[in-house]
Amino acid sequence: MxxxxxxxxxxxxxxxxxxxxxxxxxxxxxxxxxxxxxxxxxxxxxxxxxxxxxxxxxxxxxxxxxxxxxxxxxxxxxxxxxxxxxxxxxxxxxxxxxxxxxxxxxxxxxxxxxxxxxxxxxxxxxxxxxxxxxxxxxxxxxxxxxxxxxxxxxxxxxxxxxxxxxxxxxxxxxxxxxxxxxxxxxxxxxxxxxxxxxxxxxxxxxxxxxxxxxxxxxxxxxxxxAGGGLPPAAPGTPTGEDALAGVLGRTRAELLRSLTEPRTTTELARCLGVSNATASAHAQALRAAGLLTTTRTGRSVHHAPTALGDLLTP
Known part of the structure; x- marks a missing residue:
């Protein structure tokens, strides 16, 4: 400390x-x-x-x-x-x-x-x-x-x-x-x-x-x-949604933006138009980066953004 x-x-x-x-x-x-x-x-x-x-x-x-x-x-x-x-x-x-x-x-x-x-x-x-x-x-x-x-x-x-x-x-x-x-x-x-x-x-x-x-x-x-977690972008580089996709990849950026409320892996897969396994893999990568959390309730898991994830998707 x-x-x-x-x-x-x-x-x-x-x-x-x-x-x-x-x-x-x-x-x-x-x-x-x-x-x-x-x-x-x-x-x-x-x-x-x-x-x-x-x-x-x-x-x-x-x-x-x-x-x-x-x-x-x-x-x-x-x-x-x-x-x-x-x-x-x-x-x-x-x-x-x-x-x-x-x-x-x-x-x-x-x-x-x-x-x-x-x-x-x-x-x-x-x-x-x-x-x-x-x-x-x-x-x-x-x-x-x-x-x-x-x-x-x-x-x-x-x-x-x-x-x-x-x-x-x-x-x-x-x-x-x-x-x-x-x-x-x-x-x-x-x-x-x-x-x-x-x-x-x-x-x-x-x-x-x-x-x-x-x-x-x-x-x-x-x-x-300080700041929102992304490196500052020079003038002329993509901003907003394009910048987030440029850093995370388009599918992971879309996944993060879709978490306006906690969603299961199946719901994420449906939103993104991908398989459950693909949605789960992308969620795991975002979780490792501290951008979302995953909690288990019974047989289901729910994904939600962290505070940093919220900052990146205003």
Missing amino acids: LRIHFTTEDFTRVRFAPRPAPVPELHAALMMLGAPHEELLFGRWRGRLLRALPGAAEPLADLVPGGVAPYFLDVLGETREEGLTLIRSARPEFVRSELERVYAGQGAVPPWIRGLHAGSPEAWRVLERAQRAAYETVLAPVWPLVQDLHRAEFTRHALVVAERGLGAALEVLSPGLREGVWEWPGAPRDVHVAGRGLVLLPTFHWRGGALVQDVPDAPVVLTYP
Whole structure:
């Protein structure tokens, strides 16, 4: 369980990020590229982007040799340039210690990482080129949409704060606020705000648990998954029903949309014009993705959408 520890003073320094931050959003998207357990919803998105990523972005993989990124990449910044500048301004000793941490026990270290450890200007240029290349491919096409989604998310929480108070807004995100400790599901970790302030930042690419930036002498940043569950689509790509079919496949999308009420496998098969076995197989795939639930009553089973399934089929 992730535990965020507050004092009374800390509680007055909690704020929602008013605008999205390009660098954290890019890093969230890159993490999803390496998360094959989200194959049903993100598989086609992942395949398209992996084919499109230029070679200049490949060094970024060297920064996460064991699936854990160095903390000097944890920055905010309201523009890409500001974020990259913050990364480049990290203290040399902090960069060295973080590279040593993520590469401990990971085998051979790529030459450019050794250069970064030594403070080589060329190694920093390699990192900057990689960040820019990844941004242009992964995030730039959908950035206007991310800005719109963030504006709606910020407004939603601002209204809750205005009407019911900050505590209620935090409970909407994770109902675990108890006597100065705010709990989130996830790996055990204790984070102490300790007067630095807490920034709440939504991400529209990451589907896992909350991500925490806990860098000395900087506000704690909690990045939480928001949005409807589908990866943001660039302008010109299908939206609405076509987008859902593009991600799930047309038959599974139709199955999910047909669940306006709980239905048996036989009823689903009749709605879709397929066999019971085919309907059952599609329901099993959607259940594995967390989009529907199945309950047994006597000899019958009934399928119903989960909250995420409802979000995808408004």
